[in-house]
Amino acid sequence: MIKFDHISFSYGERKVFDDFTLELTDRVTVLEGASGSGKTTLLKLAAGLLEPSGGRVLGVPERVAFTFQENRLLPWFSARDNVAAVLPKGHGDEADVWLELMELSDVSGSLPGNMSGGQQRRVAIARALAFGGDLFIMDEPLKGLDEALQERVVPRILERAKNLIVTSHSGFETELWGGNVVRVGGGETG
Amino acid sequence: MESTGKRKKFIRGGIAAIFWLGVWQVAALIVGQELILPSPISVARALWELAGEAEFWLLTAKTMWRIISGLVCGVAIGTVMAALTVRFSVCDMLLSPLVKIIRSTPVASFIVLAMLWIVRTSVPGFIAALIVIPVVWADVRTAALETDRDLLEMARAYRFGHWRTFRYIYMPSVLPSWNSAFVTAMGLAWKSGIAAEVMCQPRDAIGTELMRAKNVLKMPEAFAWTVVVIILSLLLEAAFKRVMRGRVKV
Numbered sequence: 001m002i003k004f005d006h007i008s009f010s011y012g013e014r015k016v017f018d019d020f021t022l023e024l025t026d027r028v029t030v031l032e033g034a035s036g037s038g039k040t041t042l043l044k045l046a047a048g049l050l051e052p053s054g055g056r057v058l059g060v061p062e063r064v065a066f067t068f069q070e071n072r073l074l075p076w077f078s079a080r081d082n083v084a085a086v087l088p089k090g091h092g093d094e095a096d097v098w099l100e101l102m103e104l105s106d107v108s109g110s111l112p113g114n115m116s117g118g119q120q121r122r123v124a125i126a127r128a129l130a131f132g133g134d135l136f137i138m139d140e141p142l143k144g145l146d147e148a149l150q151e152r153v154v155p156r157i158l159e160r161a162k163n164l165i166v167t168s169h170s171g172f173e174t175e176l177w178g179g180n181v182v183r184v185g186g187g188e189t190g
Numbered sequence: 191m192e193s194t195g196k197r198k199k200f201i202r203g204g205i206a207a208i209f210w211l212g213v214w215q216v217a218a219l220i221v222g223q224e225l226i227l228p229s230p231i232s233v234a235r236a237l238w239e240l241a242g243e244a245e246f247w248l249l250t251a252k253t254m255w256r257i258i259s260g261l262v263c264g265v266a267i268g269t270v271m272a273a274l275t276v277r278f279s280v281c282d283m284l285l286s287p288l289v290k291i292i293r294s295t296p297v298a299s300f301i302v303l304a305m306l307w308i309v310r311t312s313v314p315g316f317i318a319a320l321i322v323i324p325v326v327w328a329d330v331r332t333a334a335l336e337t338d339r340d341l342l343e344m345a346r347a348y349r350f351g352h353w354r355t356f357r358y359i360y361m362p363s364v365l366p367s368w369n370s371a372f373v374t375a376m377g378l379a380w381k382s383g384i385a386a387e388v389m390c391q392p393r394d395a396i397g398t399e400l401m402r403a404k405n406v407l408k409m410p411e412a413f414a415w416t417v418v419v420i421i422l423s424l425l426l427e428a429a430f431k432r433v434m435r436g437r438v439k440v
Contacts, residue, residue, distance in 0.1 A: 049347055064347075072344040076362040085358055086348045131348055 001025050002046060002135075002165070007055035009041060016041050019055070024165060028158065028179025031167045037185030039167045040069055043137050046165060061163075063133030067141045071124040073112040079123045080108040086131040098126040101156055103149075117144040125153065129160055136161040142173050150176060228410040236410035237417055249394040254422060256311070256395070257383035260318030265375055267319065268326025269368065275327070276334040285327075293324035297382050301389045310392045317386040318379035325378060326371045333367035334360060369434050373427055380423045 004022040008015075016038045031039045044050040045057055047064050073082045083095035099108045102122040112120050121144045128136060136157070142150045154176040158164070168174045174181055211230050218229035228236075240246045271289065274281040300320055304313045337360055345355045387397020396415055403411035 047347060049343060066347040068340070068344060068347075070340060072340050074341065074358055074362070077358070085350070085354070127348075 001059050003058040004042070004045065005056045005058055007045060007052040007057065009045060009050065009052045017045075017052070021055075022182070024180075024182070026180035027162070028164045028166070028177055030174050030177045030179055030181045031165065031184050032169075032174065032181060033167075033184035039184050040139055042184060043139050043165060043167065046135075047137050061134035063131075064135045064137055065128040065131040065133045067124050067128045067136075067138040069139040069143075071112070071120045073120055073123055073127075075112050078109050078111055079104060079115065079119075079126075082112070082123055083127050083130045086127055095126075095130060098130040099123070101129065102126045102153065118146070118149065121145060122149075122153065125157065129157070132160075133162075135163045135165070138164065138166045140167050140169060142176075143169075147172065225407055225409055228413055232410040233413040233417060236408075237414040240411065240414055240418075245394075249396060249399060250418060250422070252394045253314070253383070253387065253396040256315040256387075256392075257318050257379050258426075260315030260383060261322055261376060261379040263315070264319035264322030264379065265326050265372060268323040268371075268375075269330050271323065272327045272330035272334060275331055289324045289327050292320060293328075297321060297385060298389070301386045304386070305390050310390050313390045314383040314386040314392065314395070314397070318383040321378050321382040322375040325375050326368070329367045329371035329374075330364055333364040337363040372430060372434075376427055376430065377423060380419060384419055 002024045004017075004020060006019050006021055007017050008019060009017045022042075031042065033039050041050060043066075045052055046060055047066050048057075048060065049066070073079075074085065077085065079099060080095045081092075083098050084092035087094055096105070096108060099105055102125055104119060104122055104126065107115055107119055110119075112123065115123070121141070125138075125141055128138065138157075141157070142153070145153060150173065158177070164177075164179070166177055168177060214230050218224075218227050221227040224232060271281075271285055275285050276282075297317065301313065301317055304316050304320075308316060341359050341363075342355065345359055350358065384397045384400070387395040388401050389397075391398045391401065396419060400412055400415040403409070403415060
């Protein structure tokens with residue numbers, strides 16, 4: 001269980017959370033909310049990438065795999081090396097397994113700049129899966145993937161993620177993820 | 191395709207060289223005094239004669255050693271200083287003004303002071319290093335400060351640690367700037383190093399020979415030594431670019 005316990009956070013003058021409390025008890029939580037509602041901020045607070053100015057985030061496991069809203073791939077490394085970068089020394093070969101899982105074997109040697117947006121997105125997902133951990137936090141992981149690919153990729157992620165917090169922008173995506181849907185900035189929906 | 195491009199570049203360079211040699215030859219004919227402006231042919235003859243002497247190769251090697259060692263030290267110090275100023279604000283506070291002072295001080299002042307502080311043969315290398323430091327420091331520091339914040343956050347999320355963050359993010363981000371700073375530094379090291387040799391007159395040095403040739407009014411020889419410096423500088427730059435090819439991010 002992850003608990004945002006009376007947290008406050010602001011970007012300069014702009015207050016995003018003020019004495020906000022939320023408990024995530026399900027294995028899979030889908031965050032929904034309008035753009036700017038604070039979904040990404042919430043994910044970063046959970047991962048410890050941002051520090052709340054007040055309150056605490058409790059129950060976050062030691063190892064968290066994070067997929068950012070942007071792909072954030074190393075532009076000078078191939079897809080394979082981007083995945084291998086998060087693996088322990090000597091385990092670089094495992095990168096191929098994760099790329100294959102994301103149907104990227106044919107572009108494993110390509111630089112991100114030479115790949116499509118959807119391919120880059122899947123490299124970012126493969127990197128998170130390769131890193132592993134007890135919690136997966138994914139910010140719009142299906143961005144840029146067509147529906148057929150989304151249908152193939154989501155079960156593979158769900159199969160491997162012990163716990164997952166994910167943001168979604170469409171009903172189709174939310175349905176694919178299943179789990180508990182939480183509306184940020186508008187109360188829990190179910 | 192690539193070889194055609196190279197050939198084209200070579201031909202263009204050759205045409206430019208022939209053109210300027212022609213201009214030089216015409217200018218020398220117009221001036222008509224070898225003492226003021228020797229012709230390219232007499233300079234080539236002087237260079238040929240110099241190259242036939244063992245001493246020429248010895249003192250060329252010694253000058254190269256002095257300047258390259260100064261260049262390498264300067265680049266290393268400039269790089270480390272840039273890393274320190276980016277990483278620790280106290281280093282930035284202490285080192286930044288020092289580097290700015292070095293950058294603003296005339297080379298001649300440093301040469302005169304260095305002649306008082308250290309042995310004569312070490313002055314050219316010392317000066318080359320001193321001139322190179324601010325160039326490398328400024329370029330590397332700027333590139334490091336402009337490193338993509340998003341990638342650094344990603345490195346934090348995936349627990350890259352110091353070494354992986356340096357190796358996978360900072361190094362590829364800084365390398366193109368470091369590379370161009372090195373090329374600029376190389377040119378500056380040669381100019382300042384030879385100037386230091388001319389002023390402090392160490393034994394077995396191109397600068398010393400340049401000054402001697404001027405003093406005994408052997409102008410073709412003075413020009414020949416200058417040509418040697420230019421050729422060495424260009425050769426080293428080409429060698430460096432060859433070594434670095436493919437190691438800089440596109």
